[in-house]
Amino acid sequence: MTSTTVPSQLEQFSIAITAGLNRLDLHKQTPIGLYEPASYLMNLGGKRMRPALVLAAYALFKDNFEAALPQALAVELFHNFTLAHDDIMDDAPYRRGKATIHTKWNLNTGILSGDLIMIKAYDELIKCPTNQLAEILKVFNQTAIDVCEGQQLDVDFETSNEVSIEDYLKMISLKTAALLDGSLKIGATRADASAAEIALIGDFGMNLGIAFQLQDDILDAYGDPKRFGKQVGGDIMANKKTYLLLTALQLANTEQLNALHELLNQSINPEEKVEKTLSVFNAIGVKEHALNAMNSYYKKAENALALVDVDEARKATLYSILNSLRVRDI
Amino acid sequence: MTSTTVPSQLEQFSIAITAGLNRLDLHKQTPIGLYEPASYLMNLGGKRMRPALVLAAYALFKDNFEAALPQALAVELFHNFTLAHDDIMDDAPYRRGKATIHTKWNLNTGILSGDLIMIKAYDELIKCPTNQLAEILKVFNQTAIDVCEGQQLDVDFETSNEVSIEDYLKMISLKTAALLDGSLKIGATRADASAAEIALIGDFGMNLGIAFQLQDDILDAYGDPKRFGKQVGGDIMANKKTYLLLTALQLANTEQLNALHELLNQSINPEEKVEKTLSVFNAIGVKEHALNAMNSYYKKAENALALVDVDEARKATLYSILNSLRVRDI
DSSP, rough: OOOOOOOOHHHHHHHHHHHHHHHHHGGGSHHHHHHEEEEETTTTOOOOOOHHHHHHHHHOSSSOOGHHHHHHHHHHHHHHHHHHHHHHHTTTTTTEEEHHHHHSOOHHHHHHHEEEEEEEHHHHTTOOOOHHHHHHHHHHHHHHHHHHHHHHHHHHHHHOOOHHHHHHHHHIIIIIIIIHHHHHHHHHHHHOHHHHHHHHHHHHHHHHHHHHHHHHHHHHHHSOOOSSOOOOTHHHHHHHHHHHHHHHHHHHHHHHHHHHHHHHHOOOOOOHHHHHHHHHHHHHEEEEEHHHHHHHHHHHHHHHHHSSSSGGGHHHHHHHHHHEEEEEEO | OOOOOOOHHHHHHHHHHHHHHHHHHHGSSSSSHHHHHHHHHHHHHOHHHHHHHHHHHHHHHSSSSGGHHHHHHHHHHHHHHHHHHHHHHHHEEEEEEEEHHHHHHHHHHHHHHHHHHHEEEEEEEESSHHHHHHHHHHHHHHHHHHHHHHHHHHHHTOOOOOHHHHHHHHHHHHIIIIHHHHHHHHHHHTOOOOHHHHHHHHHHHHHHHHHHHHHHHHHHHHHHHHHSSSTTTHHOOOOOOOHHHHHHHHHOOOOHHHHHHHHHOOOOOOOHHHHHHHHHHHHTTTHHHHHHHHHHHHHHHHHHHHSSSSSSGGGGHHHHHHHHHSSSSO
């Protein structure tokens, strides 16, 4: 006799999402120059957080979560479309430790396979009852436009010297949090939730997404190099206008401001740059400010979820997603 | 007293399409780094053939053609999305005599503004009665996938030595004709036409699109330089595998085949290359073969339209579109 354990709901979602992505059969379609790179990207893995949010939002209200699987696949496809094109825009050689499409193949393949993945997202999205279609498309289109606008703001900020913390929060709301917001709203819409419940679950996603991005900013500067999975200090080396840097610039005294501007403008050894910048950040207390902001958004997310009018037991998976993100080492 | 003339139906379509595109107000939205290039491309002009086909297909069956205007705008937006990305892939400096987006701005802007235009296409597309939404999206998604596949085949053919005339016809069916087919089907679907009528009007578009592309191939080699608007012989200079070249390769005798391979592989003065290639084409009778093929597709288009079961008077605009394309100087 072997002991068996019942998979958690989150594990069930993960199994269904993996099976659903496999059923897309992208690798079997022609022309292979178009479909093989699309299949490659979709199979690089990742947390599959966005499709899990679609299913979790659905499961708040109804039991047969597989009904929302096409919409879950749609948001994962959309997310990967943005990765294919963002990797070109950032000239990123690697994605999840593997070569990006435009590196492994070429620029044109990165563009066109990305476009295909986007259309495939719509193709999955529309697999739903006719009476839900208009609302789901409305949410999805607005989300997609938000993500494009957020990406543009991110690009604009690279060359602007007048980015406020408020501007930054708006940018990450659009670029990162909107897709979490949209994923949850789509899942709830598929489950015929009321407009009020859909708004609350969207709030949960928006605040979760902002908290998640602030945490990424903090981890980039203060994460354990062994556990973070990226080069610690990468944002500082690249002069990236993160929540940390913008907070530092806002709170610095004259001496600290001069030191920061010098570090931003002079070319010095990257490790020395990171060390000296962190020392200014620490003198200002930037990490604590960022942690406070992050925690307030996680709290807002919790509050929104608490207000959703369903049994607390049904919320367990969404709370566990929130907590698993929150405990990432800082 | 001034004399006034009633605008033709095609002129009415054109006025409505221009007004509809203006109402999108892309130039008024922010971030301007995203919307200004999108607005710029959408305002470069062009024949607006695809949206006119949507309205004409609708007008076959119903009178208030403005009802299909959002779907007409959707196909024009989609077409421009493909132009933004194709221009990057072809590294084209000009579009309609003006700088392409990626030339006037940069690569990233070409990609991201193209993506935005694509999403805006869906945003217009869904402005229709709920009961038509699923069918319209199904047709649109399939069309969009076809266009991506056609673009990939076109790229693949550049480096393949085994392209048959059949392969070529499949490629242009997908890359060019599918969007005409889709535009007409969407217009007819908006007008609640029967499945049989929708299939016929789609056939009209598919054959019209193939004829149109064959005519482009012929004009590129044999057009009047003053009237064609592009450099005559451009395809020959670029070794492009057009219907003409593929026909020549298929019908050439050994001597002609050797001459063609020599012209394809050696680097000679472009004007001399065009002249010598045309001389082989003429010896083989390539132009006549291509004209015959083109005419047979125009004829198939006419036949499909003839079978649509509505008053002949309602078909006048679609016949006039067909004829205006057909009489382009050869």
